[in-house]
Amino acid sequence: MTAVAEPGGDRGRGRDDGRIRSRWAPYVTTVRYLVLFALACFFLMPVYALLVTALKSPSEVSVVRMWQWPHTLSLDNFHLVWPKLRDGFTNSVLMALPASILSSVLGAANGFVLAKWRFPGADFVFALILFGMFIPYQAVLIPMFQTMSATGLRGGIPGLVLVHVIYGLPITTLIFRSYFAGISEELIEAAKVDGAGMLRTFAFVALPVAPPAFAVAMIWQFTSAWNDFLFGVLLTTKERWPITVALNNIAGSQAVPFNEAMASALLACLPTLLVYILLGRFFMRGLMAGALKG
């Protein structure tokens, strides 16, 4: 039931890439894309509701008409909620950026040593670090609160940054260890023979090829630090609350003003989106090209 696609091929074949395909391929493809499209629509429903509600004028918002397209596009909701979000937004930026950068850099160092500059017991240490991933926030909440109070770090942004850096280390270590494990051993050895010690091998040879891992680690870390509510509300004072707490204060009241909640949610998720778009282009392959025989 196969046929060779000839140049200028027959019905249903858009491309002449010379591949051998079943004659049913066009129908299979159509059905496949229909199913995928339907699923995509289903999963995008909340986003649709979020968008249209945020763009409606306050008077137009109601549960009955939540699926309707707004009569007039209005940015009033954003003007309305921005003053309530502004401080939280700033706090979150000041917290999430350093937290994601620091934990990625430290994770890179960990990952490099665990993958390429191994020491006796490296696997055991790695297992211990990974263990941290499976400890739920709630389990460490009280000791963490006490520690932060005792050290005077509770209440401010630096303390929150510290907590997120530490909580991020297991996953960033894992990401970088896997990434560096893929680097040729000979590359590291070449650096050693060339006279580079551990730090300079890390800095000059490993880090330059690590941007894809940094993209993954930083997107992950930024998103989880930005979206965190529990540590934010617990470890900071009112002036230092991150945006998630501000968002909760808007959405969590007795009567929920849907237009405000939706507009706030939209504003609150913009930075993570932005980070993804900015860093996503580093997901490229090919940074290692040319190192080996090829």
Add this chain to the structure above:
Amino acid sequence: MTETTAPAPGASAAAAPALPRRPAAGIRLEKVGKRFRGGVDAVHALDLAVTPGEFVVLVGPSGCGKSTVLRMIAGLEEVTSGRVFLGDDDVTNELPQRRDIAMVFQSYALYPRMTVRKNMAFGLRMRGVRRPERDQRVTAVARTLGLEPLLERRPAALSGGQRQRVAMGRAIVREPAAFLMDEPLSNLDAKLRVEMRGEIIRVQRRIAAPTLYVTHDQTEAMTMGDRVAILRDGVLQQLGTPDEVYDRPVNAFVAGFIGSPSMNLVPGTVERDGDGVAVAVAGSMLALGDRPGLGDRVGGPVTVGIRPEDIHAEGRGDAALDVDVVRLESLGSELVAYLTFAGNGGGAQLTARLDRKAQLEEGRPARVGVDLERIYLFDAESGAAIG
């Protein structure tokens, strides 16, 4: 053997500036051994010295421990017993970055995010050589290797041969006390390999640093080495000039490994032959006169070695063997014949390199000549050369 130097593209001798010369140093291994965790002995008590300016090729089948030896000298592999000297310094326990050694890796291992210039300068930079001198030295080496037009490119934009050259350049520019090369040509195509073979020799002659070159290719060993070290299962079998290991192999393994096609090794028996001795090989008697070392072996088995190039078409050579022609391969310049002993050869095969005009036909019996004094004899059990 010959040390033919293929003309290197983009690098005439006149244009090449004087490459740095270092005070004499050498590589010396004293009873060096390596046992991997799990008890695998990779290298046994290896004694080996590479004198200043010398090019020694370490050759052996894969898994014989030759790369391990190289890595121990570089410091990339721990030495479990014995000592490694660089010049007069005992570097056995020195970190690789502290040893003044440059290494060319099989995969080249170029730093992918650095330009050719930075790749080459990296070792100098790590050793604190200042920028102007770095640039000057990189430029000089790049010129001798024909790399100048490529200096600002990244490795990804280079061909395999160019990458190989950069890897060489990166090693040379350091002016190391010793050079290590781990099968540096194995990833190149045949033509480029021959070309780079000549170029490596040419460069090594000029910088005159002791060089240890690892390969599994006996042709590379024979054409490149001042001396050749043959390693088997971590044990050094023989160390000598290419002529020595070819003409006087110490055992059947070396005899079979060096030379292409490899030496024919067939079972035989020592017999008395008048005043002297002879070996009986598949019904033919090869009279060896008063060859030493055979007197007390009369009646005993030996392994008889005959190089393919010492077998001739009928009429030449001083003894004759009756054979059946199994297959003929014409290489144009010569004829490679695969033969079995006529009648009772017991399946033993002979390979012969004959004159292209030799009158042989596949499937027909023939008579070939052998040079008696070119016949090698080895102990049937230990494989050690006799006489």
